Amino acid sequence: GIQVEQSPPDLILQEGANSTLRCNFSDSVNNLQWFHQNPWGQLINLFYIPSGTKQNGRLSATTVATERYSLLYISSSQTTDSGVYFCAVGGNQGGKLIFGQGTELSVKP
Amino acid sequence: GAGVSQSPSNKVTEKGKDVELRCDPISGHTALYWYRQSLGQGLEFLIYFQGNSAPDKSGLPSDRFSAERTGGSVSTLTIQRTQQEDSAVYLCASRPPWGAKGYGYTFGSGTRLTVV
Numbered sequence: 001g002i003q004v005e006q007s008p009p010d011l012i013l014q015e016g017a018n019s020t021l022r023c024n025f026s027d028s029v030n031n032l033q034w035f036h037q038n039p040w041g042q043l044i045n046l047f048y049i050p051s052g053t054k055q056n057g058r059l060s061a062t063t064v065a066t067e068r069y070s071l072l073y074i075s076s077s078q079t080t081d082s083g084v085y086f087c088a089v090g091g092n093q094g095g096k097l098i099f100g101q102g103t104e105l106s107v108k109p
Numbered sequence: 110g111a112g113v114s115q116s117p118s119n120k121v122t123e124k125g126k127d128v129e130l131r132c133d134p135i136s137g138h139t140a141l142y143w144y145r146q147s148l149g150q151g152l153e154f155l156i157y158f159q160g161n162s163a164p165d166k167s168g169l170p171s172d173r174f175s176a177e178r179t180g181g182s183v184s185t186l187t188i189q190r191t192q193q194e195d196s197a198v199y200l201c202a203s204r205p206p207w208g209a210k211g212y213g214y215t216f217g218s219g220t221r222l223t224v225v
Contacts, residue, residue, distance in 0.1 A: 033212075033214065041218065043200065043202075043216040044216075045214055045216075048211070048212035048213055093207055093208075094140060094159070095157065095159075095165065096142065096154045096167075097142075097154070097214065098154065099144075099151045099154075100151060101150070101151045102151055
């Protein structure tokens with residue numbers, strides 16, 4: 001099955017700093033999504049991005065499907081950005097997603 | 110409803126007992142997924158329902174686990190003869206028809222299951 005690796009596993013930032021989170025996957029995918037799990041456990045969908053680039057406020061994501069990786073950029077980080085960021089991929093559109101182990105981000109005031 | 114609703118939010122059960130976890134997806138969402146998350150771990154896929162198609166059960170860890178989705182809406186995940194290793198947060202997600210109204214999966218708040 002598809003393998004998903006995320007890096008770094010942990011990241012500590014000072015408020016206002018920028019960061020880049022990476023997701024590598026082992027096979028071609030038709031579905032790639034980024035999620036944020038807040039400290040209370042709620043998972044929020046950030047992006048559906050099997051290829052190309054998208055931006056939403058301070059967050060943006062880029063997927064280079066031919067090279068099997070995706071990047072999530074967080075600019076001007078805030079304490080509310082803390083939590084775990086998951087990359088999830090699927091071989092079929094709309095089917096099951098395979099999740100990486102996540103990057104745990106802590107933003108300090 | 111406005112979001113994916115899961116119940117109960119917490120469940121403590123004795124080893125060997127059966128448990129039922131419920132998921133009420135967003136109205137109009139045709140796809141429904143169950144995942145579980147052990148402490149400090151990523152999400153493990155369990156089962157996926159899409160409309161009237163046969164469910165994808167490839168993630169169910171043993172025959173003690175089963176799930177059904179009645180009327181294309183509410184789903185119940187049943188764990189028989191619970192074991193301590195079943196302790197985890199069980200998460201349900203739903204999704205609208207692919208492409209018609211977006212692609213994002215919406216997760217519920219989960220059921221935290223503790224087997225003692």
